[in-house]
Amino acid sequence: MSAHAARTVARNSAFNLVAQIAIKALSFLFTVYVVRDLGPESYGTYAAIGAFGFLFIFIADLGLSPYGVREVARLRDQSDAPAKLADLHSDLLALRVLLSILAGGLTVGFGALTGRPELVLIALALNAVGLTLHGAQSASGTVLGGLERMGVGAGALVFSQLVFIAAGAFALWNGWGYLGLITANLLAITLSTIVVLRAAASVGWGSVSPARWLPLIRASLPFGIVTFALGLSYKFDTVLLELTRPAGETGLYNAAYNLVFTSAVLSNILNVALYPALARLSVTAPERLPGIYARALRYLWLLALPIAVGGAVLAGDLVPFLFDSDYTAGGVALRIVIWVVPLMYTSEFLGYVVLIGNQERRVARAVVISTALNVTLNLIIVPIFGFVGAAVTTVITEAVLVAQYVWLLRARLGALPLGQMLARPALAALGMGLLVAWLPAEWPVLLRVAAGVGLYGGLGLALGLITPDDWRFLRQLRRAEPQASEPPADPHINA
Numbered sequence: 001m002s003a004h005a006a007r008t009v010a011r012n013s014a015f016n017l018v019a020q021i022a023i024k025a026l027s028f029l030f031t032v033y034v035v036r037d038l039g040p041e042s043y044g045t046y047a048a049i050g051a052f053g054f055l056f057i058f059i060a061d062l063g064l065s066p067y068g069v070r071e072v073a074r075l076r077d078q079s080d081a082p083a084k085l086a087d088l089h090s091d092l093l094a095l096r097v098l099l100s101i102l103a104g105g106l107t108v109g110f111g112a113l114t115g116r117p118e119l120v121l122i123a124l125a126l127n128a129v130g131l132t133l134h135g136a137q138s139a140s141g142t143v144l145g146g147l148e149r150m151g152v153g154a155g156a157l158v159f160s161q162l163v164f165i166a167a168g169a170f171a172l173w174n175g176w177g178y179l180g181l182i183t184a185n186l187l188a189i190t191l192s193t194i195v196v197l198r199a200a201a202s203v204g205w206g207s208v209s210p211a212r213w214l215p216l217i218r219a220s221l222p223f224g225i226v227t228f229a230l231g232l233s234y235k236f237d238t239v240l241l242e243l244t245r246p247a248g249e250t251g252l253y254n255a256a257y258n259l260v261f262t263s264a265v266l267s268n269i270l271n272v273a274l275y276p277a278l279a280r281l282s283v284t285a286p287e288r289l290p291g292i293y294a295r296a297l298r299y300l301w302l303l304a305l306p307i308a309v310g311g312a313v314l315a316g317d318l319v320p321f322l323f324d325s326d327y328t329a330g331g332v333a334l335r336i337v338i339w340v341v342p343l344m345y346t347s348e349f350l351g352y353v354v355l356i357g358n359q360e361r362r363v364a365r366a367v368v369i370s371t372a373l374n375v376t377l378n379l380i381i382v383p384i385f386g387f388v389g390a391a392v393t394t395v396i397t398e399a400v401l402v403a404q405y406v407w408l409l410r411a412r413l414g415a416l417p418l419g420q421m422l423a424r425p426a427l428a429a430l431g432m433g434l435l436v437a438w439l440p441a442e443w444p445v446l447l448r449v450a451a452g453v454g455l456y457g458g459l460g461l462a463l464g465l466i467t468p469d470d471w472r473f474l475r476q477l478r479r480a481e482p483q484a485s486e487p488p489a490d491p492h493i494n495a
Contacts, residue, residue, distance in 0.1 A: 023161045024265045030165045031262070034181065035255050035323045037172050044250030046178035048242035049123045053107050053131065054235035060096065060103035060135050063223025064216065066355065068092055068142035085143065086206030091216060092139040094208045100135030104128025114243065123182045130186045137193040140200030156199075160192035225364040226351075229371035233397055237378050237390035244383045253387035255327050256319060256334035257394075259311070260341060266303050267345040270296060271352055278356050294416050296349055301422055302465060304342035305429035306456045311338035313436045314445060321445045336391035343398035350405035353412070366404035370397050428459035 035043050072085060104127070111124045141156070167187050171180025238257075241250040278289065311318070315335035320328045354363045374397040381389030406413065436452040460466055 023158045024262065026165060027161055028262050030168065031258055032322050034168070034172065035251075035258075035327070038178060038251075040248040040251035040255075040326055042178055042251070044242065044247045044252075044254065045120065046181065047238055047254035048250055049120060049127065049178070049182070051235040051238035051242070052111055052124060053127050054231040055110070055239065056103045056106045057131070057231055058103075058224050058228030059106065060100040060131055061138070061224060061227055062099060062217055063220035063225070063227055064092055064095060064099075065138055065142045066223045066227075067216075067220035068139075070355070072143055083206065087209070087212070088206075089140065089143045089200065090206045090208045091212050092142060093136060095213055095216065096135035096139040097132060100132040101128075104131045107131075119179060123179055126179075126182045126186055130182075130189045133186075133189045133193045137189070137196045140196050144196070144200055156192045156195045159195060160188045163191055164188035222361045222364040223355075226367045229364070229367040233367070233371040233374045236375055237382060237393065240378050240382045241387060241390060245386050249387045252327060252330035253333050253390055255323050256315075256330045256337055256391070259318075259322075259334060260337055260344075263304075263307050263341055264344055264348075267300055267348055270299065271348050278352070290412065290415060293353060293412070294421065297346070297416075297418075298421050298425075300345040300349060301342065301425045302460070304345040305425050306432055306452070308338050308341045309429040309433035310436060310449065310452050311335075311341070313433050314448060317441070317445050330387075333387050333391045336388065337394050339395050340398050343395070343402050347398060347402045347405060350402070350409060354405060354408055362408050366401060366408065369404065370401040373397055373400055424463045424465055425460075428456055428463055428465060431459050432456040 034046075038046060068088065071088065104125075108121060108124045108128055111121050116124070137156070164184050164187075167184035168181045171177075171184050174180070176183075238250060238254060241253060278292065312335050315338065316328075316331040319331040319334055323330070351363055351367075354366075374393055377393040377396065378390060381393055385392075432452045432455050435455050436448050439448050439451060
């Protein structure tokens with residue numbers, strides 16, 4: 001990796017690391033408060049309202065965001081970049097707003113067709129307004145992302161979440177329920193959209209040409225199919241639970257599912273920071289990519305495996321500890337669905353690797369296959385086994401997606417000893433899990449978590465999972481300092 005690219009990735013990672021971890025920690029605490037305050041039934045309805053929107057959110061984007069980031073990253077160094085970027089910026093904004101209005105209308109219509117109560121339809125309409133605002137924000141954010149100005153997005157995220165938490169807490173305190181939360185979210189989106197649009201004004205505004213829209217949509221559609229399939233895969237089970245099972249089950253399942261997605265921020269930080277830089281390196285220096293792939297995968301597994309093992313062992317105590325005894329049954333779902341974490345970390349990264357190789361159609365095919373399996377299994381299993389069946393289906397779906405990506409990338413990953421790279425983190429996580437399971441159940445949950453983290457860190461050092469080279473790399477990442485012109489050799493590749 002060149003010094004400039006390394007410095008850019010480090011800077012992007014630092015912004016995202018500080019902003020996202022801080023805000024996610026605060027958001028997690030707020031989510032615990034929301035789940036406790038609403039109770040399983042109301043929280044289930046609140047989660048289902050969000051899931052309804054996810055079924056149509058692909059129409060609001062059609063893949064324009066990831067495609068736009070890649071194209072901006074490639075256009076930025078051309079001699080006529082300013083004019084092209086300004087035109088692309090304007091076209092993206094117009095398209096995203098129009099598509100978001102269409103998606104919002106379809107969401108409300110679907111809610112009406114499925115007989116949702118009037119209060120739910122009002123909530124869906126508020127979400128539709130927020131989706132339109134988010135479309136405008138995302139269009140400008142796409143251009144800024146392609147220019148690797150991650151600080152703007154990170155700042156807007158922090159600002160938006162802080163507004164939502166403050167306004168949402170006020171709404172719950174006054175007993176306004178999930179409708180108050182949705183209104184708070186709309187306020188947060190409005191303000192963060194203003195922030196992003198102001199920041200993106202420096203890119204400039206070109207002409208809006210509907211004649212350019214169809215080629216844009218055609219090029220981005222494979223990305224859109226991926227977005228739709230992923231949204232359907234992640235949210236179809238929630239919608240189906242809401243339509244076919246008692247309302248409380250939706251809340252129990254989503255309480256566990258939210259813990260899984262909270263942990264996903266760790267992988268998202270790395271992937272979002274790497275994507276624009278890797279898109280450029282795939283053109284300018286493709287020979288440097290395998291070393292980056294190896295290091296990224298190893299770090300992701302180091303994070304994911306202890307989360308999965310520890311979560312599975314402590315699930316029965318962790319869920320009621322966080323959300324109160326009304327959610328105790330949700331521990332069963334967490335014990336199963338937590339195994340999505342290492343699979344999700346891997347699939348997200350490998351998906352980006354396929355995308356930067358201009359193989360978005362293959363990504364779309366892989367995601368569509370996994371989603372078709374997910375929908376089929378959910379339709380068969382969820383009406384009978386409820387949220388437990390949904391949890392099992394989620395793990396199977398993600399495993400199938402990872403298997404497809406590994407097959408697609410077999411030529412690029414074949415030189416990496418993936419088994420050896422995975423073995424030692426797995427051994428350390430297993431040792432940690434055995435200790436946590438052995439500790440007396442009477443011990444406080446947080447004390448058992450701390451003991452497990454301590455042992456995992458100790459085993460990691462003993463097994464050489466973190467080397468002096470890794471510490472140097474992480475210090476450079478934290479300080480946003482340039483690295484060497486070539487990526488340091490990863491000692492675990494040939495271990």
